[in-house]
Amino acid sequence: MSLLSTLAKVAVGVAVAKGVSSLGKQASGQTSAGSGSVFGDAFSANTGAAAPSGGGLQDMLGSVLSGGSTQGGGLGGLLEGLSNASRPTGGTAQPSGGSLGDLLNQSLQRFGEPETAPSQAQEDTASLMLKAMLQAAKSDGKIDAAEKEKLLGHLGDISPAEMEFVNAELAAPVDVDGLARSVPRGMEGQVYLMSVMGIDLDNRAEANYLHQFATAMGLDQRSVNAIHNKLGVPALYS
Numbered sequence: 001m002s003l004l005s006t007l008a009k010v011a012v013g014v015a016v017a018k019g020v021s022s023l024g025k026q027a028s029g030q031t032s033a034g035s036g037s038v039f040g041d042a043f044s045a046n047t048g049a050a051a052p053s054g055g056g057l058q059d060m061l062g063s064v065l066s067g068g069s070t071q072g073g074g075l076g077g078l079l080e081g082l083s084n085a086s087r088p089t090g091g092t093a094q095p096s097g098g099s100l101g102d103l104l105n106q107s108l109q110r111f112g113e114p115e116t117a118p119s120q121a122q123e124d125t126a127s128l129m130l131k132a133m134l135q136a137a138k139s140d141g142k143i144d145a146a147e148k149e150k151l152l153g154h155l156g157d158i159s160p161a162e163m164e165f166v167n168a169e170l171a172a173p174v175d176v177d178g179l180a181r182s183v184p185r186g187m188e189g190q191v192y193l194m195s196v197m198g199i200d201l202d203n204r205a206e207a208n209y210l211h212q213f214a215t216a217m218g219l220d221q222r223s224v225n226a227i228h229n230k231l232g233v234p235a236l237y238s
Contacts, residue, residue, distance in 0.1 A: 001157075001158050002114075002117070002126070003123050003126040003162060004103055004107055004114065004118040004123060004126040006158050006162045006165075007126045007130050008104055008107035009155050010130060010155070010166070011075065011133070011194075011197060012108070012111075013155065074108065075101075075104060075105065076100070076101030076102055076103070076104040077101055077105070078101075078193065079100065079190050079193065080099055080100070080101035082193060082227070098116055100125055100126075102114075104126075112156075112157075125187070127165070128191060129190070130169065131169055131182075132179060132198070133194045134166065134198065135169070135175070135198070136196070136198035136209065139174055139205065139209035140203055140209075141205070148170065151170075152166070176213050179213070180216035180217045181216075188217040191217070192214055192217065192219055192224065192227060193227050193230075195210065196210065207236060211236060221237040
C-alpha cells in the first residue's frame with residue numbers, strides 16, 4: 001500500500017464528507033458574498049477574478065472515477081498544470097505516465113494502488129498533500145464523529161501505518177505556519193489546491209484559514225483566485 005493511494009481515497013472521502021454537492025451549488029454562482037468572493041471587499045486587491053465557470057471538482061473527480069480518459073486531465077492533470085506553471089524555464093518535466101498527477105489519476109480510477117509504484121519522492125509529496133487536506137478539513141473545528149466516519153469509511157484496505165498517519169493528522173492541532181514551512185518551493189499552488197479540496201468554504205473561519213495559509217506560503221491573491229476558479233468554488237478575494 002502507498003500514501004499516494006491513501007491520498008486518492010481521502011480526496012474522495014473529504015469531498016463526500018464536506019459536501020461535493022455544496023461545491024456544485026457554489027460553482028453555479030451561489031457564493032457567500034455579494035461581490036462574488038468569500039471575503040467580499042475585505043481583502044480586495046483588484047484581482048479581476050471571475051465567478052467560477054465550470055463543474056470544477058465534481059467534473060474532475062467524476063470523470064476519473066467513472067473510467068473516463070485521464071490523459072492530461074482530471075485532478076492529477078490540474079496538479080501537473082500547477083507544477084508546470086511554477087517550474088523554472090528550461091526545467092525538466094517528469095516523464096509521461098510516471099508523474100504524480102498520472103499516478104494519482106490511476107489511483108482514483110482504480111480506487112487503490114496505481115499501475116506504477118510511486119517513488120519515495122512521490123510518497124513524500126502525497127504525505128504533504130494529505131496533511132494539507134486533513135488540516136484544512138478541521139480548520140473550522142467541525143470534524144465531528146459523523147464526518148470522521150464518512151472520511152475514514154472511504155479508506156478501505158489500507159495498512160495500519162497509513163491509518164495511523166491519517167488519525168494522527170486528524171488529531172493534531174492546526175498549525176498554518178508549520179505546514180507552510182514544510183512546502184517545498186514551487187509546490188505552493190498544488191498544496192493550496194489540496195487544502196481547498198478539504199473544506200466547504202461556506203464560512204468565514206475556513207476562508208480565514210485559506211487566507212492565512214496562502215499568505216504564509218507567499219501566494220498572491222490572483223493565483224489563489226485562479227485555483228479557486230479551476231475547482232469551481234467561490235473566489236477568496238474580490
